[in-house]
Amino acid sequence: MPSANGSRQSSPRQRSQTPTLLSRLSAAPNPGDTDTFQEETVQACEAIVSAFRKGRTAKSEATLEIVQALDLDSYSETDDEDEYLKRKTALTAFLDELDDIHFEQTRDAGNARFEAEQTPQAPEDEDEQPEDGNEDFPSTFFRSKRARPVYDDGDDSAEPLPRKRKAVDESLFPFLSDTGSTLCPELQQTLILKENYTRDLSHCRQSIMSRPNAPGLPANVWTSILSNDYVDLNKVYSTIYSTTGDTKQSHQFGEFEILTDNVKPSRTISQHGHWVIAYTKYIAGVLFAYPHRAAELRAYGEHITNAFSAVDESSHPKVINYDKAIRSDVGRLNNVLLTDFSRLNHIYTMYINGSGAGSSPSSSRSEGGRGKASNAATAATSRAFSNEPETANTATSVRTAPSELMLNSSAPPRMKTPTGSFERPRRFRGFLWHQRESAVTPSASASEHLRPIPGPPSAALNDSAAWTTINSHPELFSITTPIDVDRFEHLLSSHPNRPLVDSVVHGLRHGFWPFAHDIPDAPDIWDEPSYTVDDDARKFIADYAQKEQDAGRYSEPFTFDLLPGMYSMPIHAVPKPNSDKLRLINNHSAGPFALNSFINKSDVGMRPDNVQDLGRNLLHLRQKFGDIPVWLFKSDVSGAYRLIPMHPLWQLKQVITIDNVRRIDHCMCFGSRGSPDIWESFMSLVLWIAIHVKLIALLLAYMDDAFSFDTNMTLVYYPRYKICLPEKQVRLLLLWDELGIPHDPAKQLFGRSLTIIGYHVDAFSMTISLPNESSIALVSAIRTFIDGANTHRRQPLKAWQRLIGWINWGLNVQPLLRPALQSLYAKIQGKSHPHAGIALNRSVRRDLEWIAAIFQRHTGVHVLRSRIWSPTDADLTIFCDASLSGMGFWSPQTKSAFCCDCPDIPDDVPAECIFWYEALTVLSALSWASSLRPTPKRLAIFSDNMNTVQIFDSFRASTGYNTILLSACDILINSDFDLRVWHIPGATNTIADADAPDGLLNAEVTHPTMGVLQEEDTTQG
Known part of the structure; x- marks a missing residue:
């Protein structure tokens, strides 16, 4: 009862004198009310209590059985409030009875073991107390989450205090001899902070969440971050869009309070954009606790973003699982950084490679599973996506554009292929398209998810x-x-x-x-x-x-x-x-x-936006309407x-x-x-207005150049310039006039073919190439660079850099020339003075002459032929392997196999380098394929050496290996077939383990550094 000063006083705990619940609860339901609270349920709960009193069941078992018997989860506070409150009150009373029995049994038995294992009672002011008006509820309902016995102030019995645990002798820990001195400074600093945080995670978490500038993350995520443990990005992603506050739920069972999270996050990551949002938030939290990890997290984010960009959207779940596996593995270890990629190659093979153990959908569920696809461009920047939900349903008055020219939301899903991250080779720089393309407007779509532009700090x-x-x-x-x-x-x-x-x-x-x-x-x-x-x-x-x-x-x-x-x-x-x-x-x-x-x-x-996006939209148009004529147009903003x-x-x-x-x-x-x-x-919002308000479909923009195409071949009069232009272009200029965006007549162009952001686009032939005058100018600049060198055959560094940049621009539509730049990069490496003369050696002159010759007969990229394809689409497949003693390849379609001894290695390649032999084997296979008639249009070569796969993916290698790439370029240009080099796990590729066969010499593959290969007739069994 209340004391004179109004505070609640506690009295010694007494054994319950009433055996049944029905007479104990003033707020209990009427036992005759069988519609809502059946008497059988009460009797079942009393039987459970009786069994516990007689020692037949443990308290934990009795608690669980009572919870299951009352079945609170089947009722809701909002749907059936009366029934819910009755059952909740009954649960509290039964658990209180269990507490009474347990307390009495503990005191009577003098159970020292029980007392030693219990934590001391918290001070009274730390315990939650019921407010006035809640006296019908037992005090145990308001206990804190830690299990502890209750000792009332009024209990003057000789109750022994809990004993302290025996102190641990840390000098006996064998692992303390490892001081971690061999770790890099970043890992050492991480371990110092982690050891400090984990001494009292609850206190550290409360402290960090109380800071005014702490990133908004839930408590369980902060616990993982402070422990430097794996963080589920789904929880981070769900928190960003949560409208219900903390997802933590409290369930109090007698002297226990159980805190649980929702079993399943409300949102899941299914694509690159989702991952960028969550990872950006995750980085903010980690850097708040571990600020020295900025470079590591940034580099790792770039690595995963590159993995996303290297695969088709249908393979994004592989990358999500790959990221999840890396962070989980690193979270369990104290001696690995997220950027120690060489130590994590097994995870790459497991999740990214098509035949990896983790790449199968059945082997591991993607972090985030499947979700709705987004049309937004996924840029790997910190403000690429906003905190606003991607699927925000905002009531708008925007009219719907014609369906045949809007984004194809019902496009068929792209087939998942086992090609790993090299489905779209980097050397093509995005100038590859799928067999079935959907239309895109990356900039306008991205405006729906971009983070706001920050103001002054x-x-x-x-x-x-x-x-x-x-x-x-x-x-x-x-x-x-x-x-x-x-x-x-x-x-x-x-x-x-x-x-x-x-x-x-x-x-x-x-x-x-x-x-x-x-x-x-x-x-x-x-x-x-x-x-x-x-x-x-x-x-x-x-x-x-x-x-x-x-x-x-x-x-x-x-x-x-x-x-x-x-x-x-x-x-x-x-x-x-x-x-x-x-x-x-x-x-x-x-x-x-x-x-x-x-x-x-x-x-x-x-x-x-870029011309690759324009090519994708043109392909989408061709797929739906065939070879209908179109106007290409571009408009330039002045200033x-x-x-x-x-x-x-x-x-x-x-x-x-x-x-x-x-x-x-x-x-x-x-x-x-x-x-x-x-x-x-700003421009992305202008494009959004043009597309969604003014209905100018599929409008793109690269900086100040807006461009697209119009299927309406009837020109429309634009009064300001007194000229006729394509209808969509006129509507765009009218929008700019409405917004006050300036433009000049000389920069408003259109045609069946048109130069757009430096590339000549032909809508009739579906090609993207360098403008003829640009090719001539580039060839002239190369020849001038070679012939204009002074008497000492030198050119200043700035002239080298200008020419390399120009050629690099041309590589967008002539990617096979990339290896020829290696000699130029090697010459300027380490140079910084812009006017310092650098000599042109023989290899530089040879490579520049070769580049000029190719650009003289440059034909550009044919959009209809430059397609992404999978191994099942190959006309010819070859498997390659090499060891330090032999090399070989075989083709299943032709039932032919070749092998030879390893030739001498060049002087500029490290001795006994298996990488060089593996790359040479691929070149030999390529040379043999080019001799076949008819020549295959699509050639797939598999190698178990990842370095080899990567140099053929990027067409970039160091000097010793660049000769192999140059030879491959010659073959590909002359043979005009499409090459893909993909990775195959070593366990699957067994060629190198076989002895060289003694067979009939049926074919010859020659190379300046390689002898004759022997062909094995695989039909002989």
């Missing part, structure tokens, strides 16, 4: 010196943009990703912040000198600055010294590609305090970056200095690391 907003500079010279700062922000916002009223829309609209009104972080050691003022020695460039820069000032994008000039917060970066004038015209570049990467050093590369890096205003605090950093005259740049500029992401975020 708190350190910048609280910089009083910077604000003093702005407030003392307000005439130097301005928010300038031609965009009709109100109209832009209105047209996006139905867009589902409100955080992104709000951040872009806010940036257009108040200025953008380019993802920059605070650097504590950075000075308040920095003036990086700018050197422009060319008179034409100097005049161009001066004229450009005056035009920008007249347009309001530069401030009025000033001559006083830089004030606190101001930075001045160099500016340069460089030629535009394939033009004599110049363009201004702001060098934000110059100097020890370059502005780009304030922006982490991991924070940016969105993927724009692009200069349309975007920057925040005044960032304008402070954009001081332009020309001949000691300074101006403030108000707008986003070329040269800033953050500019592409801000522009692409």
Whole structure:
């Protein structure tokens, strides 16, 4: 009963004098009410209590049987509240009776073992107590989750206190002799933090979750993170979209409180985009507890993202399982980093390879299982996806575009093949398409999932010196943009990703912040000198600055010294590609305090649309409507970056200095690391409006170039330019006019074939190639580079870098030439001075001449033939293997096998390197296949050497192996067949274990470093 001061007093526990529940519970149901609470249930529970009293069952068994008899799970507090409360009250009373019996038996028996194993009673103020009005409930219902005996204050019996456990002698631990000194510093630091956290996980978890800047993760995830254990990304992913708070549930059984999580997360990861969302959140949590692991987690994220990009979407569950297995394995070990890939090769074989033990759907359930596919482009960046649900159902008034030109949501699923991560070889750089393609709009679709653009960090907003500079010279700062922000916002009223829309609209009104972080050691003022020695460039820069000032994008000039917060970066004038015209570049990467050093590369890096996406959409059109004629069109935005205003605090950093005259740049500029992401975020929303509001289907954009095709061959009059254009192009220009986006007539082009972002696209022949004038210019530049070397046969480093970059661009549509660049890369390796002369040796000249000859007869990529295919689609299959004593390959279709002794290894290859023999075997198989008539169109070669597979996948290798790739290039170009080199587990590939057969010499495969191969007639048994 309550004491005089109102507090509840406890009394000694007494044995229950009433044998039945019906007379004990004032709130118990009427036993005659058989419809809701049958008397048989009560009698069954009393029988269980009686059995426990007589010692026939243990308390845990009796508790479980009572819970099962009352069956609370079949009732709901909302659906049948009365019945639920009756059964819950009954459960509490029966468990209380078990407590009474157990307590009495323990005291009477003087069970010292029981007392020694119990934890001491917690202080009264730590126990949960029932509030007034709940006195009908036994006090045991409100106990904390730890099991402990209850000793009431009023019990003056001589009750022995629990004894302490015997101390552990840690000096006897044999494993303490291993100090971990052989571990890398990162692992040592991880173990130090882990050992500290795991001393009291509950306390550490509570402490970290109480921090104001702690990432929002559930308690069970924090427990795993602090233990440096495996974290289920499904739980992280579910938490991001949860609307129900903590999923933890509490079940109190007598003196036990059981906390459980939902058995199944509410959301599961089924594709790359889901994984990026969850992994980004996971990284935030890990770095909060283990900040030194940033480089490791970033590198591992890139590794998994590369694995996703290397396989078809139907194989994404393999990569998800692969990631799950790696993190699970590393979580169990203390001496392995996530980036120790060489120690995790067995996991790659198990889950990624088609024949791996973990790759079968029946062997392991994917982390996240299967989910709805997303049309959003999956960019591997920290802001690639927002915290908003992908399947958000937002009520909109958007009209539906014509179904035949919209994304094909019902496209047939792509067949899963056992080809592993090399289904789409890297050397093709995305210029491969599936047999059945669905249409895509990556940028517009990504806008529905992109994270918002962040504003200035708190350190910048609280910089009083910077604000003093702005407030003392307000005439130097301005928010300038031609965009009709109100109209832009209105047209996006139905867009589902409100955080992104709000951040872009806010940036257009108040200025953008380019993802920059605070650097504590950075000075308040920095003036990086700018050197422009060319008179034409100097005049161009001066004229450009005056035009920008007249347009309001530069401030009025000033001559006083830089004030606190101001930075001045160099500016340069460089030629535009394939033009004599110049363009201004702001060098934000110059100097020890370059502005780009304030922006982490991991924070940016969105993927724009490209001609591969256009090829996919054209294929989708051909699949549905055949060879119907189309107009290709592209429209260019004038000014692009200069349309975007920057925040005044960032304008402070954009001081332009020309001949000691300074101006403030108000707008986003070329040269800033953050500019592409801000522009692409804005442009993705413009594309979304065009597609979903204005019904301009399948519109794509690469930076300031928007492009697509139109099946309506009737041209439409555009009054502003007084010309006729394709209908979709006119509707796009009208939208830009509505939004205030500027454009010029000379940049609005269309045709049956058209140059789009540097590639010539022919919609009739379905080819993508270099424009003829670009091929001629590239060949001319190569010949000029060779012939223009001075008397010492040297060219400056910047000329080497410019030519390599140009050729690299051409490799997009001529990927087989990649090995010929190896000699050029080798020559400039370790060089840094841009004007230092580098000699052209014989191999460089030979490779450049070969590249020029190929580009002279360049035919480009034929979209209809450049397809992704699986081993079952091959015209010819060859299996290769090699050992240090012999090499061999065999073809099942031709029933032919070949083998030979290993030749001498070249001087520039490490001795006894099995890798070189394996690669040479593949080349020999390729050479033999090219001699067959008819020549196979699709050739599949299998090797159990992963290095060999990788060099043929990327067509990139070091000097000793590059000769093999160059020979392969010659064969492939001359034979015109499609090669795939795939991995096969060594246990399956047994050629190297067989002795060289003594058979009839039926075929010869020659190579400069290899003798004649013997053919085994496999039909002889």
